[in-house]
Amino acid sequence: MFLYKIDDELSLKQAELNDAERLFELTESGREYLKMWLPWLDFTVTVDDTREFIKGSMLGYAENRSLTTVIIYKSEIVGTAGFNNINWSNKTAYIGYWLGHDYQGKGIMTRVAKGLTDYAFQLLKLNKVEIRAAEENKKSRSIPERLGFVKEGRIRQAEWLYDHYVDLIVYGVLADEWDKHQ
Template structure:
């Protein structure tokens, strides 16, 4: 089982079937909020949809190491963070994340992303991480900016989001860059918590 205790209040845990109901209720409570930026919300209409997502995620984890983690804040599921896949030949991956509205403003996502970046570079032996965020999703874009990812460009009309296309801003981070910013790696950047 994958568990990463970040601090006394925050922990990343491998999404397992026992979390399906809690995951569904978190999504359901935040449906309107999440739907503004995430295309899968309407496909999660019952607990069984969360169970299917978790089962598929565990299968992917077993096959290639891509992982979906629950973010637990004060022992409550607050959101999710994970790797979309691992490209072993190019030693790269991408990170995706979301957080329930009621958990924002505590530095949860910045700390969670920092921990996952450490895991990717130290444990997975990868060289590059990418994060994509909708051009107008300022909260999501703040995470890679805070962690010193480099803005590499914009993919126009990258995603169909219910009734419109959205552009994605691409951020990248290399292992050698991460090694050069130990202050950020140690979690001392307290500005603009998310």
């Protein structure tokens, strides 16, 4: 099982089936907020849907193509983060994340994204990490900006959010840039 300690109050652990109820609880309590930016809420309406997501995540990890973790903050699961995809041919990982509404504004996700980027470069020996966020999602975009990622461009109408398309802003950082920035 994957477990990665970021600091004294924050760690990442591979999502497991026994995490489904807590993740679903966070999804339910933040559904309206999360729906503004995440396209999967209409497909997650029961705890069994969350279990199926976790099963798929476990398979992705077993096949070495992704890593989905739960964020543990002060011993409590508060969201998810990880590599939605790892492209081994190009040595690139794509970070995705979401955080329970009550846990925002504490610097948690910035520390998580930094920890995942450190892990990608130091342990996986990748060359690039990307984060993509909806153009209007200022909170999500502020994370790679704070960490020194480079804004690489915009993918027009890249994601369908229930009744409209959104443009995604692509941020990237290279291993040698990360070493210099840190």
